[in-house]
Amino acid sequence: MIDDIPSNWRRSVDGTAIERTLTFADFKAAFGFLTKLADHAEAVDHHPEFTSVWNRLDIRLTSHDAGGVTDRDVAMAHWIDEKFNPSGVHA
Ligand SMILES: C[C@H](O)[C@H](O)[C@H]1CNC2=NC(N)=NC(=O)C2=N1
Numbered sequence: 908m909i910d911d912i913p914s915n916w917r918r919s920v921d922g923t924a925i926e927r928t929l930t931f932a933d934f935k936a937a938f939g940f941l942t943k944l945a946d947h948a949e950a951v952d953h954h955p956e957f958t959s960v961w962n963r964l965d966i967r968l969t970s971h972d973a974g975g976v977t978d979r980d981v982a983m984a985h986w987i988d989e990k991f992n993p994s995g996v997h998a
Pocket residue numbers: 952953954955968969970971972973
């Protein structure tokens with residue numbers, strides 16, 4: 908289980924996940940990001956939990972099989988940090 912989490916992320920109240928809120932220019936930008944994230948999640952077989960409200964995504968990362976935060980969640984957090992662009996233009 909991981910103690911040191913990426914600085915843009917916060918620990919969930921129950922301690923079993925890390926969370927970050929991303930705010931985009933609009934819904935289309937947020938949904939475009941989610942589409943990219945879905946492809947990546949399938950590629951690495953690790954799937955984020957999220958809530959979508961217009962231009963905002965609340966993302967939660969945990970490893971269900973381990974019951975907490977693992978290096979797979981930290982790797983996913985770094986991928987999200989790297990790809991996040993509020994305007995929706997993703998390299
Ligand atoms: C069978 C499959 O590999 C597992 O269910 C994977 C899929 N995606 C997953 N995603 C996440 N976030 N945690 C898991 O434990 C997990 N397990």
